[in-house]
Amino acid sequence: MKRKNICVLPGDGVGIEVTEAVVPLFEALELPVTLNFGQIGWECWRAEGNTVPQATWRLIQESDATLLGAITSKPQREAQAELPNHLRHSEVPYVSPVIQLRQRLSLYANVRPVTDVIGDERFRFTVIRENTEGLYAGLDYASVPLEIEPLLLAKERQGASWQRIDRHDAAVSLRLQTRLGVTRLLRFACDHARAQGFDKVTLADKPNVLRNSSAFVRDILEEVAADYPDLQLNIENVDAVALWMVQRPERFGVIVAENMFGDILSDLGAGVMGGLGLAPSANIGEHGAYFEPVHGSAPAHAGLNKANPSAMFLSVALLLEYLDFTEAASRVRSAVRQVAQSDVRTYDLGGSHSTTEVAQRIIDTCLTLNQRGTVRPSQLTIPEYN
Template sequence: MSERIMVLEGDGIGPEVVGCAIRALEALNDAYGLGLEFVKYDVGARSISQGEWTVEGVIEEARKFRAILKGPMGDPGIRNRQGTEGGLDLILALRFSLDLYANVRPVRLLPGVSSPLRNFSRPDSIDYTLIRENSEGLYASHFGGMELRDEVAVDNQIITRKGVERVSRMAFEIARRGRGSPWDGRKRVLCVEKSNVLRSFAFFRRVFDEVSADYGDVEAGHMYADAMAQYMVLHPDRLNVVVTENMFGDILSDLGAATVGGLGVAYSANLNERMGMFEPVHGSAPDIAGKGIANPVAMLLSASMMLDFLSKRDAAVALESAVIRAMSSGALTQDLGGHLGSEGFTDKVIENMG
C-alpha cells in the first residue's frame, strides 16, 4: 500500500535541500519497498505573494495527507501588510490549522561537528529533545493582536489546560521511550516557564505537574526560562527532555542548535496523533540559494523523523545511520568546515545506506 507524502519545496535553498532529502528517500524506497509517493508543491512565501497559492488553498491540500515534508520558507523582503514576514503566515497557519501541537526539536552533537562549548567534544555528549507547544502561547496572537492609533500594540498569550496537558504528556512519553541524559542516563522532563512573573505560566506549571503524576518512572522538574538559557550552555549533558511554551521554545531551540554546530544540523517534527509535518529549523538563506552549498543534514534528519512517524522504523534508522556514518568519515559541508556541497554530501549519505 502506497503512502502519499506532501512535499512543500519552500523558498531560497528550500528546493535544493528538499531535493537532497527526496533523493535519499527514493533510495530507501527501492531498498525497503516503502511505497512512498512524493507529491511536490512549489509553495512558499514567494508563490503566496505572487498569487500562485493562497494560504487557505495550501491548508486544504495539506488535509489530504498524513505526512508533510516541508522545506524552509520565507524571505525578509516579502512582508505582509502588518509588517511581519509573509512566510510565517503559511508556516504558522499550517501548525495552527492542522493542530500540529507539538514541535519536537532534537538537540544532538553529531560526529565531525565542533561545539563552541569547550567541555563538549564527543559525539552525543549533547543529546536532548526540546518540545515546544506549537498551537498557542504568545504566537497565537500572530493572526490577532491589536495596534491602536500607531501608539499602542498588544499581543495576548493563550495557555489552555488542553494545550499544556497534551504537550506535557508527549514530553513524558518521549522521555519514557528514550535513553535518558548523557550525564547519568536518567529519564527526566524539565518544564520551562516564567511562573514567578506571569499567571499564565503558573497555570502551565500547575497543569504540567498534574500530568507528571502519571509518570512515576520519569523525573519531573522545573526551570525558569532565563535560567534555562544559562543551563543549556553550562550543563547541556544533564538535559533529557525539555517542554515549554511556543515563543520560549522558538528562542531556546535556536540556542540549543548553536551549541551543536548551528541551524544547519537542527531538525524537527510538528506532530499530533494523526499527522506530522517535518522540516529543518533553519531559514531559507536566500543569500546562498542556487549555489549548491546549503547543508542538507537538517532536512535529511527531518525526513528520518518522518519515516519513524510513518512506522517505517528500519528505514528511519538506515537514513539516520547513513548521515552519522557519512559525517564520521569526514564528509562535511562547507559550513561545518568541510568541502562538500549539498549534492556531494547527499551522495555520501546514499553510499552509506548499504
C-alpha cells in the same frame, strides 16, 4: 506494510536544493512510499496572493505526512509590495504558510531533537515547543485595546511605572495558555520521553516573575506527573535552562516550553548541535504532521549548491519514524553522523563540499549500513517551480 503517501513541498530558496538532494534517498532505501509534489511559499504569494494554494491543502489532506523544504517570509509591507498589480491594493493579508499549517492542522507540538552529531554523543535531548498558544497566539496589538485599559488603570493605582499613558502610545501582546493546550503538550512531552528512553522532563518557564500564569502551568504539570511516576518532572526558569543547555546539555532529557520560550530554546539547541544545518524538526498534532529543517530558505545562498542537507536528512528520519519505518530512520541518523564526522562537509562545518556531494555521501552510507553496497541510486525527476 501499507504504502504511505508523502506530500513533498520544496518551498523557497535552499529549501528546493535540499529537497532535491534528499529525494533519491526514498528510492535508494526501497521504501513503500509515494511522493506527491506540491507548491507552497513565496512564489505562490507573488503569483496569486496565497502562500498555500488550495491544491496544496488537498494534497496535504490526502497524505500521511508532509515534508517541507523551507519557506521565505517577509514583513507585511514588503509582502504587499511583491503582490501582482491586480492584487496590490486589495489588502490581502500575508500569513506565513508555516503558521497556517500549524493552526489549520492543529499541529500543537514542535519537536526539535538536539543530538551530538559531530561529537562523541556527549548529549542527546529534545526541545518540545507549544505551537499554537503562548505569546504567539495572535493576541498582539499596536495599541492598548479598550478592554485591557482598565487593567492598566488598576496597575497605575498600584504605582506602576507606566502611569498616565495614552493607550495609543503603547503596544500589548498577551500570552494565552489554556488548560487543554498545556495538558496535551505536557502529555505529549512525557510520551516522547518514554518513547526515547528519557527519564526527565523539564518545563522551562518563568515562575519567579510570571507568578500567576506560571503557577497555572505548574499545577497542570503536577496533575500530569501523577500519571507518569517513572519520570522526573520539574519546572525551571527559562534563562537558567538556556545557561545549562550550553554548559551541561547532558543533564536534560525533554525540555518543554510555551511558544516563545520554546522558539528561543530550540534555536539555541541548534547552536549546541553545531548550527542550523544540522537541526531537524517535526510538527505533530491532531490532524497530521509535517517535517522540515529549521535553517529557513536562506535567500542569499539559494542556487549556490552550498547548503548543508544534513538537517533535511534528519528531518526525513523523523518523518520515517513517524510512519513506522524505524529501522530506516535509524540508518539515516547513523549515516548523517558518520558523514558529519568525515572530511565530506559543507562550508558551515568547515568544509568545501557541495549540497549534492554531501547528500550523495549520506545516501551511499545508508546503503552501506543496509549491507546493499554503495551503488548510487538513480535520480528521481522533481518538477520545476517557477
